[in-house]
Amino acid sequence: MVEWTDFERSTIESIFAKMDYEDVGPAALSRCLVVYPWTQRYFGNFGNLYNAAAIMSNKMVAQHGITVLHGMDRAVKNMDNIKATYAELSVLHSEKLHVDPDNFKLLGDCLTIVIAARMGTAFTAEVQAAFQKFLAIVISSLGRQYH
Amino acid sequence: MTLSAKDKAAVKGFMSKMKSRSEEIGAETLSRMLVVYPQTKSYFAHWPDLAPGSAPVREHGVIFINGVYEAADKIDDLKNGLLTLSELHAFMLRVDPVNFKIFIHCMLVVLAMLFPEDFTPQVHLAVDKFLAQVALALAEKYR
Numbered sequence: 001m002v003e004w005t006d007f008e009r010s011t012i013e014s015i016f017a018k019m020d021y022e023d024v025g026p027a028a029l030s031r032c033l034v035v036y037p038w039t040q041r042y043f044g045n046f047g048n049l050y051n052a053a054a055i056m057s058n059k060m061v062a063q064h065g066i067t068v069l070h071g072m073d074r075a076v077k078n079m080d081n082i083k084a085t086y087a088e089l090s091v092l093h094s095e096k097l098h099v100d101p102d103n104f105k106l107l108g109d110c111l112t113i114v115i116a117a118r119m120g121t122a123f124t125a126e127v128q129a130a131f132q133k134f135l136a137i138v139i140s141s142l143g144r145q146y147h
Numbered sequence: 148m149t150l151s152a153k154d155k156a157a158v159k160g161f162m163s164k165m166k167s168r169s170e171e172i173g174a175e176t177l178s179r180m181l182v183v184y185p186q187t188k189s190y191f192a193h194w195p196d197l198a199p200g201s202a203p204v205r206e207h208g209v210i211f212i213n214g215v216y217e218a219a220d221k222i223d224d225l226k227n228g229l230l231t232l233s234e235l236h237a238f239m240l241r242v243d244p245v246n247f248k249i250f251i252h253c254m255l256v257v258l259a260m261l262f263p264e265d266f267t268p269q270v271h272l273a274v275d276k277f278l279a280q281v282a283l284a285l286a287e288k289y290r
Contacts, residue, residue, distance in 0.1 A: 034268035035275060052269045116256045117263040125182035125199060
């Protein structure tokens with residue numbers, strides 16, 4: 001069972017409440033595809049990913065970034081049971097999408113960096129710690145049903 | 148994952164922007180690392196004060212950042228250029244290399260915070276590649 005302090009809970013809820021999904025989602029996913037190009041392997045049918053400019057203006061990437069970010073809403077609403085909440089999504093990523101779970105961490109790091117850029121100095125060390133704890137649990141839960 | 152000419156140019160270009168806020172970057176990166184990854188405090192148990200923004204943390208942050216600038220100057224041959232620093236880390240400090248990645252991550256977060264417009268995905272890629280090479284060069288003499 002994960003223990004959350006009041007600070008951690010309110011920090012996560014606040015970050016997601018204030019977040020502009022249409023901005024952060026595309027920024028995080030496109031950054032991941034640029035910085036870690038091997039992650040492009042999962043997006044073979046997304047069209048032009050030939051260079052950074054193409055990736056960053058790709059509409060399918062942008063849309064998918066928003067989808068992935070909204071996928072985290074479930075975790076935010078069920079912080080006390082992320083593991084169970086994500087059981088189905090984990091099976092999806094393993095059995096259907098065949099995503100190497102290591103990639104979850106790469107996207108998580110890019111998301112952290114995008115949020116840091118948006119929040120500036122408000123993204124204090126304590127806020128970063130809370131956000132990374134949340135991401136670590138999301139990532140672990142997504143990888144749980146792999147076998 | 149060798150650095151291309153484009154990567155090197157991007158790194159040098161961004162480093163020149165960093166120089167105006169070196170102390171801030173160094174202090175913030177180190178402070179942050181000690182808070183977000185408390186296990187890293189084990190290397191600084193001999194400091195009187197590990198609080199974010201404390202004097203030892205700020206001074207040492209500058210030392211770290213200057214190390215990064217030194218590496219950027221030797222970007223064409225990091226392995227040989229950083230031999231002395233590698234010996235220091237391998238034989239004296241004996242920092243587990245896994246912490247290099249942790250430090251790098253914290254530095255990237257700080258760079259994104261302080262330079263939201265300039266730390267584009269392309270710059271992020273070049274800086275990440277560069278710092279990974281620096282970490283490798285630092286680990287050279289470990290075994």
